Amino acid sequence: MATPSPSTPDRAASFGLVAEDYGRLRPAPPDEAIDWMLPEHPSDVLDLAAGAGTLTALLPSRVRQVHAVEPDDRMRAVLAGRLPGADVRAGTAESIPLPDACVDGVIVASAWHWFDTGRAVPEIARVLRPGGRLGIVWNGIDRSVDWVDRWSSGLGDHGGQPAPEGRVARRGELLRAALEAPDSPFGGLEHAVFTTTRRSTPAQTTALLGTYSRVILLPEAEREAHLARALDALCAELGIGPDDAFALPFRALAWRTTRR
Template structure:
Protein backbone atom coordinates (compact mmCIF):
# COMPACT_ATOMS: atom_id res chain seq x y z
CA UNK A 1 0.00 0.00 0.00
CA UNK A 2 1.49 3.41 -0.93
CA UNK A 3 2.69 5.42 2.05
CA UNK A 4 0.62 8.24 3.51
CA UNK A 5 2.33 11.64 3.49
CA UNK A 6 4.25 12.08 6.74
CA UNK A 7 2.42 15.30 7.69
CA UNK A 8 -0.90 13.49 7.37
CA UNK A 9 0.20 10.34 9.18
CA UNK A 10 1.80 12.13 12.13
CA UNK A 11 -0.48 15.16 12.27
CA UNK A 12 -3.79 13.36 11.96
CA UNK A 13 -2.68 10.63 14.36
CA UNK A 14 -1.68 13.22 16.97
CA UNK A 15 -4.76 15.43 16.67
CA UNK A 16 -7.61 13.11 15.66
CA UNK A 17 -9.83 14.22 18.53
CA UNK A 18 -9.01 17.91 17.92
CA UNK A 19 -9.96 17.38 14.28
CA UNK A 20 -13.37 16.14 15.38
CA UNK A 21 -14.12 19.19 17.55
CA UNK A 22 -12.23 21.87 15.63
CA UNK A 23 -13.26 21.22 12.04
CA UNK A 24 -16.45 22.77 10.67
CA UNK A 25 -19.34 20.68 9.44
CA UNK A 26 -20.88 21.38 6.03
CA UNK A 27 -23.64 23.80 4.97
CA UNK A 28 -27.18 22.46 4.71
CA UNK A 29 -27.31 23.60 1.07
CA UNK A 30 -24.68 21.00 0.22
CA UNK A 31 -27.28 18.26 0.74
CA UNK A 32 -29.10 19.50 -2.36
CA UNK A 33 -25.87 19.33 -4.34
CA UNK A 34 -25.22 15.78 -3.15
CA UNK A 35 -28.69 14.73 -4.27
CA UNK A 36 -28.81 16.70 -7.50
CA UNK A 37 -25.27 16.71 -8.87
CA UNK A 38 -24.02 13.41 -7.43
CA UNK A 39 -27.40 11.66 -7.53
CA UNK A 40 -27.27 10.35 -3.97
CA UNK A 41 -30.52 8.65 -2.93
CA UNK A 42 -31.33 6.26 -0.07
CA UNK A 43 -29.49 2.91 -0.25
CA UNK A 44 -27.15 4.08 -3.04
CA UNK A 45 -23.66 2.53 -2.62
CA UNK A 46 -21.29 5.40 -1.78
CA UNK A 47 -17.60 5.36 -0.86
CA UNK A 48 -16.27 8.18 1.34
CA UNK A 49 -12.56 8.13 0.54
CA UNK A 50 -10.06 9.66 2.98
CA UNK A 51 -12.98 9.84 5.39
CA UNK A 52 -10.96 11.04 8.38
CA UNK A 53 -13.04 11.17 11.55
CA UNK A 54 -16.28 10.93 9.58
CA UNK A 55 -17.53 14.52 9.45
CA UNK A 56 -18.55 14.16 5.80
CA UNK A 57 -19.47 10.49 6.24
CA UNK A 58 -22.09 11.59 8.76
CA UNK A 59 -23.68 13.85 6.14
CA UNK A 60 -23.83 10.97 3.65
CA UNK A 61 -25.31 8.64 6.25
CA UNK A 62 -27.94 11.27 6.98
CA UNK A 63 -29.03 11.01 3.34
CA UNK A 64 -29.52 7.27 4.03
CA UNK A 65 -26.89 6.29 1.47
CA UNK A 66 -25.23 2.89 1.84
CA UNK A 67 -21.89 4.35 2.89
CA UNK A 68 -18.50 2.67 3.22
CA UNK A 69 -15.60 4.75 4.59
CA UNK A 70 -11.94 4.24 3.68
CA UNK A 71 -9.25 5.94 5.79
CA UNK A 72 -5.53 5.08 6.12
CA UNK A 73 -4.83 6.69 9.54
CA UNK A 74 -5.78 4.36 12.41
CA UNK A 75 -6.51 7.13 14.92
CA UNK A 76 -8.94 8.73 12.47
CA UNK A 77 -10.67 5.39 11.82
CA UNK A 78 -11.10 4.94 15.56
CA UNK A 79 -12.78 8.37 15.88
CA UNK A 80 -15.06 7.58 12.93
CA UNK A 81 -16.12 4.26 14.41
CA UNK A 82 -16.94 5.90 17.74
CA UNK A 83 -19.20 8.45 16.08
CA UNK A 84 -20.69 6.23 13.36
CA UNK A 85 -20.63 2.65 14.65
CA UNK A 86 -22.94 1.38 11.89
CA UNK A 87 -20.74 2.59 9.02
CA UNK A 88 -18.07 0.13 7.79
CA UNK A 89 -14.65 1.80 7.89
CA UNK A 90 -11.79 0.13 6.05
CA UNK A 91 -8.04 0.62 6.12
CA UNK A 92 -6.98 1.73 2.65
CA UNK A 93 -5.62 4.50 0.46
CA UNK A 94 -6.78 6.15 -2.75
CA UNK A 95 -4.21 4.12 -4.65
CA UNK A 96 -5.32 0.90 -2.97
CA UNK A 97 -9.07 0.95 -2.33
CA UNK A 98 -10.20 -2.32 -0.68
CA UNK A 99 -13.36 -2.66 -2.79
CA UNK A 100 -14.22 -4.63 -5.92
CA UNK A 101 -14.55 -3.33 -9.47
CA UNK A 102 -17.65 -1.20 -10.21
CA UNK A 103 -19.07 -1.69 -6.71
CA UNK A 104 -20.12 1.88 -5.86
CA UNK A 105 -22.14 4.57 -7.65
CA UNK A 106 -20.50 7.59 -6.00
CA UNK A 107 -17.08 8.34 -4.50
CA UNK A 108 -16.71 11.40 -2.28
CA UNK A 109 -13.53 13.01 -0.98
CA UNK A 110 -14.00 15.86 1.50
CA UNK A 111 -10.98 17.88 2.67
CA UNK A 112 -8.83 15.08 1.26
CA UNK A 113 -8.23 14.85 -2.48
CA UNK A 114 -5.19 17.18 -2.47
CA UNK A 115 -3.36 14.49 -0.45
CA UNK A 116 -3.61 11.92 -3.24
CA UNK A 117 -4.16 13.91 -6.44
CA UNK A 118 -2.48 11.54 -8.89
CA UNK A 119 -3.40 9.65 -12.05
CA UNK A 120 -2.96 6.42 -10.07
CA UNK A 121 -5.59 7.51 -7.56
CA UNK A 122 -8.01 8.55 -10.29
CA UNK A 123 -7.51 5.19 -12.02
CA UNK A 124 -8.37 3.40 -8.78
CA UNK A 125 -11.44 5.57 -8.15
CA UNK A 126 -12.48 4.93 -11.77
CA UNK A 127 -12.09 1.18 -11.16
CA UNK A 128 -14.47 1.00 -8.19
CA UNK A 129 -17.12 3.23 -9.76
CA UNK A 130 -19.96 1.69 -11.74
CA UNK A 131 -20.54 2.94 -15.30
CA UNK A 132 -21.80 6.51 -15.19
CA UNK A 133 -20.65 6.83 -11.57
CA UNK A 134 -19.86 10.19 -10.01
CA UNK A 135 -16.92 11.61 -8.09
CA UNK A 136 -17.49 14.50 -5.69
CA UNK A 137 -14.66 16.60 -4.23
CA UNK A 138 -15.51 19.03 -1.43
CA UNK A 139 -13.45 21.52 0.56
CA UNK A 140 -14.30 24.03 3.27
CA UNK A 141 -12.02 26.95 2.37
CA UNK A 142 -11.22 29.77 4.79
CA UNK A 143 -12.65 33.09 3.58
CA UNK A 144 -9.53 35.25 3.60
CA UNK A 145 -11.40 38.36 2.48
CA UNK A 146 -12.04 38.74 6.24
CA UNK A 147 -8.97 40.38 7.74
CA UNK A 148 -8.65 38.23 10.86
CA UNK A 149 -8.96 35.06 8.77
CA UNK A 150 -6.14 36.34 6.55
CA UNK A 151 -4.13 36.95 9.73
CA UNK A 152 -4.64 33.32 10.74
CA UNK A 153 -3.35 32.18 7.34
CA UNK A 154 -0.27 34.37 7.82
CA UNK A 155 0.42 32.61 11.13
CA UNK A 156 0.04 29.11 9.67
CA UNK A 157 1.68 29.41 6.24
CA UNK A 158 5.35 29.49 7.37
CA UNK A 159 4.93 25.93 8.68
CA UNK A 160 3.38 24.52 5.49
CA UNK A 161 6.54 22.85 4.11
CA UNK A 162 5.81 20.32 1.36
CA UNK A 163 2.37 19.29 2.67
CA UNK A 164 -0.11 19.15 -0.25
CA UNK A 165 -2.67 21.95 0.01
CA UNK A 166 -5.95 22.72 -1.76
CA UNK A 167 -5.12 26.40 -2.26
CA UNK A 168 -2.14 25.69 -4.55
CA UNK A 169 -4.48 24.24 -7.19
CA UNK A 170 -1.95 21.51 -7.97
CA UNK A 171 -4.62 18.86 -7.37
CA UNK A 172 -6.26 19.93 -10.65
CA UNK A 173 -3.32 18.61 -12.67
CA UNK A 174 -4.41 15.00 -12.15
CA UNK A 175 -7.51 15.60 -14.29
CA UNK A 176 -6.71 15.34 -17.99
CA UNK A 177 -10.13 14.19 -19.23
CA UNK A 178 -9.11 10.54 -19.43
CA UNK A 179 -10.92 9.12 -16.39
CA UNK A 180 -13.46 11.84 -15.59
CA UNK A 181 -15.48 14.61 -17.21
CA UNK A 182 -14.94 18.31 -16.66
CA UNK A 183 -16.35 19.21 -13.23
CA UNK A 184 -19.59 20.91 -12.35
CA UNK A 185 -18.59 23.43 -9.69
CA UNK A 186 -20.73 24.90 -6.93
CA UNK A 187 -19.84 27.28 -4.08
CA UNK A 188 -21.72 27.72 -0.80
CA UNK A 189 -21.22 30.31 1.93
CA UNK A 190 -20.71 28.73 5.34
CA UNK A 191 -19.76 29.67 8.90
CA UNK A 192 -18.43 27.62 11.79
CA UNK A 193 -19.82 29.09 15.00
CA UNK A 194 -18.51 28.33 18.45
CA UNK A 195 -15.96 29.37 21.02
CA UNK A 196 -12.65 30.82 19.80
CA UNK A 197 -10.95 27.85 21.47
CA UNK A 198 -12.84 25.43 19.22
CA UNK A 199 -13.32 27.21 15.91
CA UNK A 200 -9.95 29.01 15.81
CA UNK A 201 -7.53 27.17 18.11
CA UNK A 202 -8.95 23.70 17.56
CA UNK A 203 -9.37 24.23 13.83
CA UNK A 204 -5.84 25.50 13.31
CA UNK A 205 -4.15 22.95 15.56
CA UNK A 206 -5.85 20.18 13.55
CA UNK A 207 -4.18 21.35 10.31
CA UNK A 208 -1.92 18.45 9.36
CA UNK A 209 1.40 20.29 9.20
CA UNK A 210 0.67 22.14 12.46
CA UNK A 211 -0.44 18.98 14.27
CA UNK A 212 2.78 17.26 13.14
CA UNK A 213 5.04 19.94 14.69
CA UNK A 214 7.13 19.33 17.81
CA UNK A 215 5.20 20.39 20.88
CA UNK A 216 7.25 23.54 21.49
CA UNK A 217 6.53 24.84 17.98
CA UNK A 218 2.88 23.86 18.26
CA UNK A 219 2.70 25.85 21.50
CA UNK A 220 4.23 28.85 19.73
CA UNK A 221 1.56 28.70 17.01
CA UNK A 222 -1.16 28.44 19.67
CA UNK A 223 0.28 31.47 21.46
CA UNK A 224 0.13 33.55 18.26
CA UNK A 225 -3.46 32.50 17.66
CA UNK A 226 -4.46 33.32 21.24
CA UNK A 227 -2.79 36.72 20.88
CA UNK A 228 -4.85 37.38 17.75
CA UNK A 229 -8.07 36.36 19.54
CA UNK A 230 -7.20 38.55 22.52
CA UNK A 231 -6.35 41.69 20.51
CA UNK A 232 -8.32 41.76 17.25
CA UNK A 233 -11.38 44.04 17.54
CA UNK A 234 -13.67 41.48 15.87
CA UNK A 235 -12.58 38.71 18.25
CA UNK A 236 -11.55 40.34 21.53
CA UNK A 237 -13.77 39.38 24.47
CA UNK A 238 -16.18 37.29 22.42
CA UNK A 239 -17.47 34.00 23.82
CA UNK A 240 -18.71 32.96 20.37
CA UNK A 241 -17.27 33.71 16.94
CA UNK A 242 -18.42 32.84 13.41
CA UNK A 243 -15.50 31.62 11.30
CA UNK A 244 -16.38 32.28 7.63
CA UNK A 245 -15.79 29.67 4.94
CA UNK A 246 -16.63 29.00 1.34
CA UNK A 247 -17.57 25.40 0.68
CA UNK A 248 -16.34 24.49 -2.80
CA UNK A 249 -17.82 21.38 -4.45
CA UNK A 250 -16.68 19.71 -7.68
CA UNK A 251 -18.78 17.01 -9.36
CA UNK A 252 -17.28 14.70 -12.02
CA UNK A 253 -18.77 11.87 -14.09
CA UNK A 254 -16.85 8.68 -14.84
CA UNK A 255 -15.71 8.44 -18.47
CA UNK A 256 -16.41 5.09 -20.17
CA UNK A 257 -12.76 4.59 -21.08
CA UNK A 258 -9.81 4.45 -18.72
Protein backbone atom coordinates in the same frame (compact mmCIF):
# COMPACT_ATOMS: atom_id res chain seq x y z
CA MET B 1 0.91 12.01 -11.49
CA ALA B 2 1.22 13.76 -8.15
CA THR B 3 4.76 13.76 -6.81
CA PRO B 4 4.70 13.95 -3.02
CA SER B 5 7.43 15.94 -1.31
CA PRO B 6 9.74 14.10 1.12
CA SER B 7 7.69 15.40 4.05
CA THR B 8 4.33 14.32 2.63
CA PRO B 9 4.17 10.85 4.28
CA ASP B 10 4.86 12.37 7.71
CA ARG B 11 2.35 15.17 7.14
CA ALA B 12 -0.32 12.82 5.82
CA ALA B 13 0.09 10.55 8.85
CA SER B 14 0.22 13.42 11.34
CA PHE B 15 -3.57 13.74 11.66
CA GLY B 16 -3.78 10.48 13.59
CA LEU B 17 -1.81 12.15 16.38
CA VAL B 18 -4.80 14.43 16.99
CA ALA B 19 -7.58 12.08 15.85
CA GLU B 20 -9.98 12.91 18.68
CA ASP B 21 -9.50 16.66 18.28
CA TYR B 22 -9.79 16.34 14.51
CA GLY B 23 -13.15 14.59 14.84
CA ARG B 24 -14.38 17.12 17.40
CA LEU B 25 -13.13 20.37 15.82
CA ARG B 26 -13.03 19.98 12.05
CA PRO B 27 -16.35 21.13 10.54
CA ALA B 28 -18.03 19.35 7.65
CA PRO B 29 -18.75 21.20 4.40
CA PRO B 30 -22.15 22.90 4.22
CA ASP B 31 -25.14 20.73 3.40
CA GLU B 32 -25.50 22.50 0.07
CA ALA B 33 -21.99 21.46 -0.95
CA ILE B 34 -22.60 17.83 -0.04
CA ASP B 35 -25.88 17.71 -1.95
CA TRP B 36 -24.22 19.35 -4.96
CA MET B 37 -21.47 16.73 -5.07
CA LEU B 38 -23.71 13.69 -4.66
CA PRO B 39 -25.54 12.16 -7.62
CA GLU B 40 -29.33 12.13 -7.63
CA HIS B 41 -30.89 9.39 -5.50
CA PRO B 42 -27.67 7.57 -4.59
CA SER B 43 -27.92 4.16 -2.94
CA ASP B 44 -24.23 3.55 -2.14
CA VAL B 45 -21.58 6.23 -1.53
CA LEU B 46 -17.92 5.99 -0.57
CA ASP B 47 -16.25 8.62 1.62
CA LEU B 48 -12.63 8.16 0.55
CA ALA B 49 -9.86 9.15 2.98
CA ALA B 50 -12.71 9.69 5.41
CA GLY B 51 -10.57 10.75 8.37
CA ALA B 52 -12.51 10.90 11.63
CA GLY B 53 -15.85 10.82 9.81
CA THR B 54 -16.68 14.52 9.82
CA LEU B 55 -18.37 14.34 6.42
CA THR B 56 -19.26 10.66 6.69
CA ALA B 57 -21.61 11.44 9.58
CA LEU B 58 -23.80 13.51 7.25
CA LEU B 59 -24.25 10.78 4.64
CA PRO B 60 -26.58 8.23 6.33
CA SER B 61 -29.54 10.62 6.08
CA ARG B 62 -28.89 10.90 2.34
CA VAL B 63 -27.68 7.43 1.32
CA ARG B 64 -28.86 3.88 1.98
CA GLN B 65 -25.34 2.42 2.36
CA VAL B 66 -22.30 4.42 3.43
CA HIS B 67 -18.76 3.09 2.90
CA ALA B 68 -15.78 4.82 4.51
CA VAL B 69 -12.15 4.06 3.63
CA GLU B 70 -9.36 5.56 5.75
CA PRO B 71 -5.69 4.48 5.99
CA ASP B 72 -4.89 5.73 9.52
CA ASP B 73 -5.87 3.31 12.31
CA ARG B 74 -6.34 6.11 14.86
CA MET B 75 -8.60 8.20 12.64
CA ARG B 76 -10.53 5.12 11.60
CA ALA B 77 -11.16 4.17 15.23
CA VAL B 78 -12.73 7.58 15.90
CA LEU B 79 -14.82 7.24 12.73
CA ALA B 80 -16.05 3.73 13.62
CA GLY B 81 -17.03 4.85 17.11
CA ARG B 82 -18.91 7.78 15.67
CA LEU B 83 -20.78 5.75 13.02
CA PRO B 84 -21.21 2.14 14.16
CA GLY B 85 -23.57 1.43 11.23
CA ALA B 86 -21.16 2.46 8.49
CA ASP B 87 -18.97 0.08 6.49
CA VAL B 88 -15.57 1.31 7.69
CA ARG B 89 -12.47 -0.20 6.08
CA ALA B 90 -8.71 0.26 6.04
CA GLY B 91 -7.47 1.33 2.63
CA THR B 92 -6.14 4.11 0.45
CA ALA B 93 -7.21 5.98 -2.66
CA GLU B 94 -4.66 3.97 -4.61
CA SER B 95 -6.01 0.63 -3.33
CA ILE B 96 -9.70 0.78 -2.43
CA PRO B 97 -10.99 -2.39 -0.68
CA LEU B 98 -14.30 -2.47 -2.57
CA PRO B 99 -15.46 -4.45 -5.63
CA ASP B 100 -15.83 -3.04 -9.12
CA ALA B 101 -18.75 -0.75 -9.97
CA CYS B 102 -20.26 -0.92 -6.48
CA VAL B 103 -20.99 2.75 -5.59
CA ASP B 104 -22.95 5.63 -7.11
CA GLY B 105 -20.72 8.30 -5.65
CA VAL B 106 -17.24 8.89 -4.21
CA ILE B 107 -16.62 11.92 -1.99
CA VAL B 108 -13.14 13.18 -1.10
CA ALA B 109 -12.99 15.88 1.60
CA SER B 110 -9.74 17.83 2.13
CA ALA B 111 -7.61 14.86 1.08
CA TRP B 112 -7.09 14.90 -2.70
CA HIS B 113 -3.71 16.64 -2.37
CA TRP B 114 -2.36 13.57 -0.55
CA PHE B 115 -3.22 11.17 -3.40
CA ASP B 116 -0.96 9.71 -6.07
CA THR B 117 -3.47 10.68 -8.74
CA GLY B 118 -1.91 8.52 -11.44
CA ARG B 119 -3.01 5.49 -9.43
CA ALA B 120 -5.98 6.93 -7.55
CA VAL B 121 -8.00 8.16 -10.55
CA PRO B 122 -8.36 4.76 -12.26
CA GLU B 123 -8.98 3.12 -8.88
CA ILE B 124 -11.80 5.55 -8.08
CA ALA B 125 -13.23 4.95 -11.55
CA ARG B 126 -13.08 1.20 -10.94
CA VAL B 127 -15.40 1.30 -7.90
CA LEU B 128 -17.83 3.80 -9.45
CA ARG B 129 -20.75 2.63 -11.52
CA PRO B 130 -20.96 4.12 -15.03
CA GLY B 131 -22.52 7.54 -14.69
CA GLY B 132 -21.45 7.70 -11.04
CA ARG B 133 -20.25 10.93 -9.47
CA LEU B 134 -16.88 11.91 -7.99
CA GLY B 135 -17.04 14.91 -5.65
CA ILE B 136 -13.97 16.66 -4.24
CA VAL B 137 -14.09 19.42 -1.64
CA TRP B 138 -11.76 21.49 0.50
CA ASN B 139 -13.47 23.15 3.46
CA GLY B 140 -11.92 25.64 5.83
CA ILE B 141 -11.98 29.06 7.42
CA ASP B 142 -12.79 31.64 4.75
CA ARG B 143 -9.63 33.62 4.12
CA SER B 144 -11.41 35.81 1.56
CA VAL B 145 -12.96 37.65 4.53
CA ASP B 146 -10.77 40.66 5.33
CA TRP B 147 -10.32 40.13 9.05
CA VAL B 148 -9.55 36.42 8.57
CA ASP B 149 -6.88 37.26 6.01
CA ARG B 150 -5.28 39.84 8.35
CA TRP B 151 -5.24 37.37 11.21
CA SER B 152 -4.06 34.43 9.11
CA SER B 153 -1.34 36.44 7.37
CA GLY B 154 0.01 37.48 10.75
CA LEU B 155 0.50 33.82 11.71
CA GLY B 156 3.09 33.20 8.98
CA ASP B 157 3.78 29.81 7.41
CA HIS B 158 2.05 27.89 10.20
CA GLY B 159 -1.27 29.70 10.08
CA GLY B 160 -3.02 26.46 9.23
CA GLN B 161 -5.55 28.34 7.14
CA PRO B 162 -6.87 27.39 3.71
CA ALA B 163 -4.73 28.53 0.82
CA PRO B 164 -4.99 31.99 -0.74
CA GLU B 165 -6.52 32.34 -4.19
CA GLY B 166 -3.33 31.51 -6.08
CA ARG B 167 -3.09 28.10 -4.49
CA VAL B 168 -6.83 27.50 -4.91
CA ALA B 169 -6.36 28.11 -8.64
CA ARG B 170 -3.51 25.60 -8.69
CA ARG B 171 -5.74 23.00 -7.04
CA GLY B 172 -8.24 23.46 -9.85
CA GLU B 173 -5.45 23.10 -12.41
CA LEU B 174 -4.24 19.87 -10.78
CA LEU B 175 -7.77 18.47 -10.77
CA ARG B 176 -8.26 19.33 -14.42
CA ALA B 177 -4.92 17.74 -15.31
CA ALA B 178 -5.85 14.53 -13.48
CA LEU B 179 -9.52 14.29 -14.47
CA GLU B 180 -9.75 15.89 -17.91
CA ALA B 181 -6.86 14.15 -19.66
CA PRO B 182 -7.76 12.61 -23.05
CA ASP B 183 -7.71 9.11 -21.59
CA SER B 184 -9.50 10.06 -18.36
CA PRO B 185 -12.45 7.91 -17.27
CA PHE B 186 -14.12 11.14 -16.13
CA GLY B 187 -15.60 14.09 -17.97
CA GLY B 188 -17.27 17.43 -17.41
CA LEU B 189 -15.46 18.77 -14.33
CA GLU B 190 -17.59 21.44 -12.61
CA HIS B 191 -16.65 23.84 -9.80
CA ALA B 192 -18.71 25.64 -7.15
CA VAL B 193 -18.06 27.63 -3.97
CA PHE B 194 -20.23 27.47 -0.85
CA THR B 195 -19.95 29.75 2.18
CA THR B 196 -21.43 29.60 5.64
CA THR B 197 -20.73 30.68 9.23
CA ARG B 198 -20.51 28.61 12.38
CA ARG B 199 -20.63 29.68 16.00
CA SER B 200 -17.20 29.47 17.56
CA THR B 201 -14.98 31.12 20.16
CA PRO B 202 -11.36 32.28 19.82
CA ALA B 203 -10.29 29.34 21.99
CA GLN B 204 -12.13 26.84 19.78
CA THR B 205 -10.88 28.46 16.59
CA THR B 206 -7.29 28.35 17.81
CA ALA B 207 -7.71 24.70 18.78
CA LEU B 208 -8.91 24.08 15.21
CA LEU B 209 -5.56 25.41 13.94
CA GLY B 210 -3.93 22.64 15.94
CA THR B 211 -5.50 20.04 13.62
CA TYR B 212 -3.57 21.23 10.54
CA SER B 213 -0.48 19.21 9.62
CA ARG B 214 1.97 22.13 9.59
CA VAL B 215 0.99 22.94 13.16
CA ILE B 216 0.78 19.33 14.38
CA LEU B 217 4.37 18.67 13.30
CA LEU B 218 5.89 21.66 15.09
CA PRO B 219 8.01 20.83 18.18
CA GLU B 220 5.74 20.87 21.22
CA ALA B 221 7.02 24.10 22.77
CA GLU B 222 6.93 25.88 19.41
CA ARG B 223 3.42 24.59 18.71
CA GLU B 224 2.09 25.76 22.08
CA ALA B 225 3.70 29.19 21.66
CA HIS B 226 2.31 29.50 18.13
CA LEU B 227 -1.24 28.65 19.24
CA ALA B 228 -0.98 31.06 22.16
CA ARG B 229 0.04 33.85 19.77
CA ALA B 230 -2.81 32.91 17.44
CA LEU B 231 -5.29 33.12 20.31
CA ASP B 232 -4.04 36.51 21.48
CA ALA B 233 -4.08 37.85 17.92
CA LEU B 234 -7.61 36.59 17.26
CA CYS B 235 -8.96 38.10 20.47
CA ALA B 236 -7.31 41.41 19.58
CA GLU B 237 -8.63 41.32 16.01
CA LEU B 238 -12.22 40.69 17.15
CA GLY B 239 -12.09 42.67 20.40
CA ILE B 240 -13.50 39.76 22.43
CA GLY B 241 -12.34 37.28 25.05
CA PRO B 242 -11.15 33.69 24.48
CA ASP B 243 -14.53 32.17 25.32
CA ASP B 244 -16.81 34.75 23.70
CA ALA B 245 -18.90 33.46 20.80
CA PHE B 246 -18.72 34.89 17.29
CA ALA B 247 -19.64 33.85 13.74
CA LEU B 248 -16.65 32.15 12.11
CA PRO B 249 -16.86 32.20 8.28
CA PHE B 250 -16.14 29.04 6.29
CA ARG B 251 -15.75 28.43 2.59
CA ALA B 252 -16.07 25.10 0.76
CA LEU B 253 -14.39 24.79 -2.64
CA ALA B 254 -16.07 21.91 -4.44
CA TRP B 255 -15.63 20.07 -7.73
CA ARG B 256 -17.67 17.27 -9.28
CA THR B 257 -17.28 15.06 -12.32
CA THR B 258 -19.03 12.03 -13.80
CA ARG B 259 -17.72 8.52 -14.55
CA ARG B 260 -17.95 7.98 -18.29
